[in-house]
Amino acid sequence: MKVDIGNALGGALGLTREDLETLDDRVATAHERIAQGRRNRDHGYAALALPETVDTAAIRETATAARERAVGDGSLDAVVTVGIGGSALGAATIAEALGDESGDAPEIVTLDNVDPAWIETRLAGIDLSRSVVNVVSRSGTTAETLANFLVVRETLADAGVDWTDHTVVTTGEAGNLADLADTHDLPRLRVPEGVPGRFSALSSVGLLVPALAGVDIEAVVEGGARGADRLAPSVFDAPAYAYGATAYALAERGARVNALLPYAEPLERYAEWFAQLWAESLGKDGRGQTPARALGVTDQHSQLQLYRAGPADKLVTVVRVANGPDRAIPETELEGLSYLGDASLRGLLDAELRATEASLAAADRETVRIEIDAVSPAALGELLYASEAACVLFGELADVSTFTQPAVEWGKSAARGLLGESTTESKQVRDRESFVVE
């Protein structure tokens, strides 16, 4: 992975190389804290130790057991994740990027919302009797996840399928789902201690579904390890820190928004995963940078106007994939398209990426390019790890509590209150007066 911060320097927000040199002492101190946290497996920092601590053999074993119970030697139709937020996004990011959509690989279904018609449609579209359902909740009490699980279980029963043959559980040491797994002897994985959901992509939480989908999860973890090896006590030596420190320094100078555009469809979910990582880790104490998820080249025709001519309050992060499949653009009799003549779709995609960078540079707007070799297991593992390390560095520099999410917990409790349970938060819930125009 390479990070090119050239177009983040000398723009409207006034960041210079000298600023980064000045910041580098603080980066070294932060790195020391991060390295110590990794060694001690401190809360949160433990996520950055996952490439060493994750037990891929256990994940493989559980995947094999789940698969055999569900379909024996037969082929899987779908792998269904029942989870939300950090319990779902890592697995979806890896499985969707690397799963073989066109081959015999199972469909990846992620039930991360409770919209009733949508759930029905998603379940109707797969053969549940040839599927594995992975229920993911650390606490075993997440309302949306448990409600969806109960619905899926009922749907299996209605179809005359024994749900215990099709369910695997990923949860904490104790709780509802742990008890359920014990009672029914379900395949089960442990959510690692000290690893917040949004940092759990390289753990059991993020790797079971990809394993079921035929992804080389060992290579994903090796990529993560490469990301870990490349951390170093300077912005100028560590790509992850180059990104995190540049984003932080730009945020301090007014970049309130971080718009992330992967120029690769398989990384669409990565942008969503990144948005959670960035928002939930850094949005605290009145600080943080709003992630705007986007996709190149599509969003050039939607967002570029704003990025180039709107407020100078953004970092635009472009993710380039250097290599991948290609297809020549056929020659054409149509006029005015001769410039496409010698091009390929990948060449066009790349020209559009460079045009976006150039267009923003010409308007003095800041961009950073993250580049990976290919959408491969190793490259994706490194990208996920480096994104996490960049986020942790930003959090250290901004002095926020990167690994907590009190506002989300508040909302969860308020929702339970609105459903009739008595919670402290539900008593504090008070809508302001409504003012309806209709």
Place this chain on the structure above:
Amino acid sequence: MKVDIGNALGGALGLTREDLETLDDRVATAHERIAQGRRNRDHGYAALALPETVDTAAIRETATAARERAVGDGSLDAVVTVGIGGSALGAATIAEALGDESGDAPEIVTLDNVDPAWIETRLAGIDLSRSVVNVVSRSGTTAETLANFLVVRETLADAGVDWTDHTVVTTGEAGNLADLADTHDLPRLRVPEGVPGRFSALSSVGLLVPALAGVDIEAVVEGGARGADRLAPSVFDAPAYAYGATAYALAERGARVNALLPYAEPLERYAEWFAQLWAESLGKDGRGQTPARALGVTDQHSQLQLYRAGPADKLVTVVRVANGPDRAIPETELEGLSYLGDASLRGLLDAELRATEASLAAADRETVRIEIDAVSPAALGELLYASEAACVLFGELADVSTFTQPAVEWGKSAARGLLGESTTESKQVRDRESFVVE
């Protein structure tokens, strides 16, 4: 459609009802300009006259002709849009929200990116010999669209299918695609004059694909007409203006971000459509509000931390759908879930929405609720129309050129230059020095 701005008043950004009363004179003046523009079919404003001017009969006729040429009396497997930005998003928004996914309706495929492997996978997943391909480009020269069309045409040829039987063209009065339609006698629709792509959902551009997918497009247009009828020269009388004026007034007070969360999966694409509308129309002259597309309840577990505890620089727009299919949450033996006992999935979805509003209100953060009756053709038509009217009002109040997109045009030309064509912009393209950390 109702708009509840109660939770936008008295929050951290300090907007009051009195502020809106003061603003109301300017709203009345802007409304006068908008009404005049609609009457005169002025550039851009003509979009707000579409419910009167769109020829749904012609769209139906073209849909029928395209369908008969492609499959005769048989069933359609897929409707493929080849377009990008405003040429694709309106159709996708309507067709995905209202198309019957579970029934015999055709699959909706939108080729709005040039990622080679993704294109191949998308095309491999459908039966092109039973599909209609709609190529959409006003100019007939949009690089991504034409490149994709050439690839689709080659794929059809490789499969031994006559492409002229499966292609319909939506384009301007003249140009490449118009010539192509003439030469091969293809079914063809005209992109309306004076209507920028992002405002074209209620025109031929947005309605042909839904018509092919079995959507009641006449009801969509009727919904748009209802939206038009409800415009009035005051914030307090017109839901669309209540939204637009509130968003503007909050933006003036520091709401740099507009996070839109529909609590409905069928409206996921609407959030993307809205993001283009908002970004491309208002992002000018250093002004504009960055749209952050999101989805309830999913993104509560991702973005709410930032919205509640990050910088007070946001308007959070929640879209509530009052009625729809439901499913009871089955009773459970699991402990700690008794609060789910009497609930349904829709009840849970709604409790989460109210918890988000309450959670943000308790932290003095601004929200607006847009509410529609159901995800129905009429309600969606009104929502789209009202969103456009809100955007136009915002543009009038902010004094920006709402209907142009010079920065996108600049980027398109720069991309052509990078592919070897000589353009003015390509000569101005100059990357700043790169600074790579690897």
